[in-house]
Amino acid sequence: MIEAIGLTKRYDTHLALDGLDLLVKPGEVFALFGGNGAGKSTTINLFLGFVPPSGGRALVNGVDVAARPAEARRHLAYVAENVMLYGHVSARDNLKYFAELGGKRLSAAEADQALARVGLDASAFGRPVRLLSKGMRQKCGLAIAFAKGAPALFLDEPFSGLDPLAATELQASIAALKADGRAILMSTHDLFRARALADAVGIMRKGRMVRRFAGEELAHVDLEKVYLETMAGDAVAAPGPA
Amino acid sequence: MAHLAVVRMELADALRQPRTLIVGLVALVFFLVAFVQGAARVNAEIAAVAAAQAENRQAWLAQPPQNPHGAAHFAVLLAKPQAPLASLVAGAEGALAGHVFTDAHRLIPAAGSQAADLPIGQAIGSLDAAFVIGAVLPLLAVLAGADLVAGEKERGTLRLVFANPVGRRRWLAAKLAGRTLVFLAVVGLAAAIAWLLSGGLPIGDPARLLAFTGLSALYLAGWLAVGALCSVAAQRVASAALAAVALWIGLVIVVPRVIATVAELGDPMPATSPARMATRVEEVRLRRKQAALVKALKARGALKDASPTTAAEGPAEVRDAIDAEAARARAKADAPAEAWRASQLRKLDALGYASPAALYFRAAAGLAGTDGDRHADFLAQAFAWRKAFLARLNALEDRKVAEFKDYDAIAPFTFVEASAAEVWSRQAPRTAALLGLLLAAVLAAFWRFHRYDLR
Numbered sequence: 001m002i003e004a005i006g007l008t009k010r011y012d013t014h015l016a017l018d019g020l021d022l023l024v025k026p027g028e029v030f031a032l033f034g035g036n037g038a039g040k041s042t043t044i045n046l047f048l049g050f051v052p053p054s055g056g057r058a059l060v061n062g063v064d065v066a067a068r069p070a071e072a073r074r075h076l077a078y079v080a081e082n083v084m085l086y087g088h089v090s091a092r093d094n095l096k097y098f099a100e101l102g103g104k105r106l107s108a109a110e111a112d113q114a115l116a117r118v119g120l121d122a123s124a125f126g127r128p129v130r131l132l133s134k135g136m137r138q139k140c141g142l143a144i145a146f147a148k149g150a151p152a153l154f155l156d157e158p159f160s161g162l163d164p165l166a167a168t169e170l171q172a173s174i175a176a177l178k179a180d181g182r183a184i185l186m187s188t189h190d191l192f193r194a195r196a197l198a199d200a201v202g203i204m205r206k207g208r209m210v211r212r213f214a215g216e217e218l219a220h221v222d223l224e225k226v227y228l229e230t231m232a233g234d235a236v237a238a239p240g241p242a
Numbered sequence: 243m244a245h246l247a248v249v250r251m252e253l254a255d256a257l258r259q260p261r262t263l264i265v266g267l268v269a270l271v272f273f274l275v276a277f278v279q280g281a282a283r284v285n286a287e288i289a290a291v292a293a294a295q296a297e298n299r300q301a302w303l304a305q306p307p308q309n310p311h312g313a314a315h316f317a318v319l320l321a322k323p324q325a326p327l328a329s330l331v332a333g334a335e336g337a338l339a340g341h342v343f344t345d346a347h348r349l350i351p352a353a354g355s356q357a358a359d360l361p362i363g364q365a366i367g368s369l370d371a372a373f374v375i376g377a378v379l380p381l382l383a384v385l386a387g388a389d390l391v392a393g394e395k396e397r398g399t400l401r402l403v404f405a406n407p408v409g410r411r412r413w414l415a416a417k418l419a420g421r422t423l424v425f426l427a428v429v430g431l432a433a434a435i436a437w438l439l440s441g442g443l444p445i446g447d448p449a450r451l452l453a454f455t456g457l458s459a460l461y462l463a464g465w466l467a468v469g470a471l472c473s474v475a476a477q478r479v480a481s482a483a484l485a486a487v488a489l490w491i492g493l494v495i496v497v498p499r500v501i502a503t504v505a506e507l508g509d510p511m512p513a514t515s516p517a518r519m520a521t522r523v524e525e526v527r528l529r530r531k532q533a534a535l536v537k538a539l540k541a542r543g544a545l546k547d548a549s550p551t552t553a554a555e556g557p558a559e560v561r562d563a564i565d566a567e568a569a570r571a572r573a574k575a576d577a578p579a580e581a582w583r584a585s586q587l588r589k590l591d592a593l594g595y596a597s598p599a600a601l602y603f604r605a606a607a608g609l610a611g612t613d614g615d616r617h618a619d620f621l622a623q624a625f626a627w628r629k630a631f632l633a634r635l636n637a638l639e640d641r642k643v644a645e646f647k648d649y650d651a652i653a654p655f656t657f658v659e660a661s662a663a664e665v666w667s668r669q670a671p672r673t674a675a676l677l678g679l680l681l682a683a684v685l686a687a688f689w690r691f692h693r694y695d696l697r
Contacts, residue, residue, distance in 0.1 A: 041697075048405050050696040070407040078405035084398040086251065088258035093251075100247040101406040128258065144402075154405075 001025055002047065002152045002183045006056035009042050009207075016042040018207040019056065024183040024200075026151060029174070031194035032187040034204035035231055040187035042207070044154050047185070048078055060152045074103060077145030081157035083137040087130030091115060091140050094129055095147055102148040114147035115140070118173040135166025142173050146180075153177060155186040159193055171197060191223045203230045244408050245416035252420025265382050266428045272374040273436035277443045280329035280370050284444060287328075287340060291321045294341065314635050317343040320627060320655045322620045325611030326447035327454055332368035333603075333612025342621070344628040371433075372606045375458045376599050377494050379429060380465040384486035386425050387469020390417055391691065392482040404696055414691050418470055418684065422463050429462065430455075449662050454609045457669075460676055461602045465490075467683035474691040497597040505589040587614070594672075598679050605672040608665065615668055620657055627655050 002024040009017040017039045024030040032040045045051045046058045049069035058065040061075035085094040095111045106114070115125050118139045124132055129140065138158060145153050158174070159167045171193050178184055178197065188194050194201055200214035203226065211230055213221050256262045298319040305316050321341040328335060391414070394400040403413065437443055445451050469486045476482035594600040607613040660668075 045697050048401070048696075050401070050404070070409070073405060073407045076405065078402065080398050080401060082398060083402075085402070086255045086399065087397070089251070089255055093254060097247055097251045098402060098406065101244050101403060101408050103244075103407065141402075148406075 001059075001061055002030070002154075002185050003059040003062075004043070004047075004056065005059070007043070007046060007053055007058055008055035009039075009046060009051060010054040015207050017046065020209055022185075022202065022209070024152075024185050026181045026183050027178060028199040029178050029184040029186060029197045031198035031201040032185065032204060032209075033189070033191070033194070033201060033227055034187075037206070038204040039207040039209075040204055041156065043204075044078075044156055044185070044187060047076065047152075047154055049073065075150055076152040076154060077102070077148045077150040078154045079138070079141040079145055079156065079158055081160050082134065083141035085129045085137065085140060088128050090126045091120065091129055091132065091136075091143075092125045094140060095144050098144045099147045102150070104148065106147060111147070114143045117146055117176070118143045119169050133166065135162050135170065138162065138166070138170050139173060142170070142177065146177060151182060153182045153184045155184060155188075157187055157189065159188060159190040167193065191227060195223055203227055205230055244406075245412045248408075248413055248416035249420040249423070252417060253424060256421070256424040261386075262424065262428055265386065265425065266432050268382060269374070269379060269429045269432035270436055272369075272378050273371065273433045274439055276369055276371045276374050277329070277436050277440035279368075280332070281440060281443050283332065283368075283370075284324055284329045288324060291341060294319055295321060314632060315345055317345045318631065319343055320624045322617070323657050324444075324446070325616060326450045326659070327445065327610035328612055329443045329445070330371040330451075330454065331606050331610035331612050332370045332372070333607030333610055334614055334617070335612040336368065342624050344624060344631075372603060372610070375462065376602045376606065379462055380494060380599070381487070381490050383425060383462050383465035384469035384472065384490050385483055386421060387418075387466040387471075388473050388476075388482035388486040389479050390421060390470045391473040391694065392476050392479045393473070395477055396479055401696060410691055410694070411688050414470075414474075414688060418467065418687070421470075422466050425466055426459050426462060447659075450609055450611070450665070453662075453666065454606060457602070457605055457609060457673060457676070460673070460680060461598065464598060464676055464680035464683060467680055467687060471683050471687040471690065474687050474694055477695070493597050494599040498600045501590065501593040501596060501600060505586055505593060595675055598676060601672045601675055605669045605676070608669045608672075611659070611665075616660065619660060623657055624655070 002022070004020045004022045007017060007020040008015075016037075020039070020043060022030060032043065034040050042051070046053050047060060047065060049065045049072060053066055060072040063072040063075060065072040085091075086097070089097075092108060092111045092115065095114060096106050096108075099106045099111070099114075112122070112125050116122065120136060120139045120143065124136055129137060132140070142158075155174070158170060162170060167190070174184065174186075174197055186194070186198070195218070198218070200212065201218060201223065202209045202213075203211040211226060213223070213226075298317075302313075302316060302318070305312055319341055320343075325331075325333070325335065391400070394403070404410070468489060469482075472485040472489065473479075473482045476485060590600075591604075594604055604613065608615060
């Protein structure tokens with residue numbers, strides 16, 4: 001479970017995140033939209049414990065990240081926009097390494113199983129990561145998250161720069177993790193795939209979540225239109241129901 | 243468990259990195275050149291000394307007077323054996339005399355000077371193993387360190403690492419340990435291969451070699467830690483590398499030069515001619531005094547020989563008086579130069595702590611035995627030998643030198659090396675300073691990394 005309660009981050013005079021409230025339950029995907037500087041990355045950095053909050057709380061599986069960062073990190077996994085692992089080391093060894101950092105020692109067979117689970121071709125398991133395509137590396141990132149078995153998953157622009165086929169495959173992998181009961185918070189610009197995956201979406205602007213859609217409302221709203229209006233500053237800056 | 247995984251990954255990654263190969267090749271080439279040159283230098287010196295000794299032996303056997311008086315006049319060559327690690331560290335040997343000629347009149351000519359034992363001038367002048375380790379490899383070490391954290395930041399692996407329950411200090415410690423291990427292993431392997439390729443460099447003393455290796459490892463680990471400090475102070479590898487190279491230039495090239503300049507400021511080297519002139523004057527005065535003494539002794543019938551002219555003959559009190567006066571006169575004549583040398587050494591010792599390279603070069607020369615301290619030991623032992631030699635000739639009285647069948651039995655000079663404990667104790671402050679530098683760089687890196695921006 002991922003939860004933010006009045007989460008705020010201020011850098012000197014700049015308010016990067018302003019009282020964010022959200023809840024992502026197990027088996028749910030929450031998609032964050034917004035332009036550059038909207039607060040998406042700040043939100044993820046706060047959940048990862050990379051920056052301390054100025055106010056409010058970030059909880060991962062009920063653990064306050066600021067109070068107990070090491071404990072919180074046991075319950076989360078993170079996939080970057082551009083997964084760059086140790087390029088000269090194989091996908092398998094990278095996965096085993098990061099799994100061990102997460103507290104799990106995997107055999108080669110278990111590592112292969114995790115890589116296969118996210119749809120990576122078996123021929124890529126033993127190849128140096130620098131020789132893999134971006135889509136394959138993103139899958140490696142997801143496999144690391146999967147192998148860790150963390151209940152909370154943070155994806156930072158996972159579809160960025162992927163070709164349609166790779167993006168579709170990655171989408172299927174994320175859907176599998178969702179079906180596995182993980183709570184997933186994802187920042188993205190891909191409205192199409194977000195709609196396909198997410199149970200709720202939020203549009204952020206200048207550190208605030210100004211629009212939020214879930215359930216039936218999400219199924220029927222024209223996300224692209226609302227997003228463009230919000231970014232242009234035309235939308236009413238009032239949060240909708242979670 | 244996690245930090246062992248970090249070390250293992252560092253090793254696995256390094257084994258596949260092209261930069262590891264580059265470091266190894268650069269080290270191999272430099273070591274090879276240094277070893278070949280070191281072996282050639284040492285072999286040439288050994289051959290030169292052997293030739294001089296053979297010539298001296300022949301000359302001794304063929305000396306015309308064939309009596310103790312003549313033998314006292316005759317110069318005997320005392321050779322300083324090659325330092326235990328002379329092939330690895332040229333040190334100040336190039337500026338110090340490798341041998342002395344001694345006879346009744348001259349105490350220790352061609353003595354050389356400890357003032358030539360400068361911290362870096364000697365080292366830079368000779369492409370030996372100490373130069374490779376002291377000046378070349380630090381550049382590779384700081385660059386290896388500069389990539390340590392900033393490289394992970396650029397690759398994006400840093401965020402992925404710390405999305406796990408991994409402590410910053412433990413991770414940095416494991417990472418630094420892994421990289422240091424790899425760097426030292428690669429450099430050590432390159433040195434071993436170069437040693438084999440060079441045909442096996444003569445290594446005189448395994449204990450000193452071990453100490454030299456330990457000192458070098460400590461020194462290079464310190465430079466890697468300095469690179470790591472640059473790495474945690476920057477967000478990008480290029481910035482970290484730039485800072486690291488600037489530090490290398492400063493501490494290896496600029497600061498030692500500044501040290502040498504500052505040491506001489508307001509304390510110029512005294513002209514040698516006044517001292518020499520003074521010595522000459524004293525020698526003439528002594529000869530006259532000696533002749534007067536001899537004349538007086540002859541008049542009293544105290545001397546058996548009809549024409550003694552040296553202090554090597556006559557009653558012991560006369561010899562001792564002349565010896566003592568000669569020593570006083572020379573000490574007085576050499577006092578300005580000696581005072582300057584002592585002052586320079588004190589300054590260089592103190593200022594040397596401003597540069598790890600200067601510290602390393604002096605400590606390495608000390609361990610190798612190519613420094614002024616060992617030379618001073620040699621001069622002291624040569625002086626003691628001369629006294630014993632003259633005493634023996636005096637005891638021979640009228641016997642002919644030709645009766646000595648074996649020149650080697652007359653002039654056996656064996657230099658006694660300082661004990662390992664003594665050598666270590668001489669270099670302990672410098673080694674401690676290098677260890678302090680390593681610890682300071684590591685602690686500063688830890689302190690800075692605790693506040694490192696992971697965003």
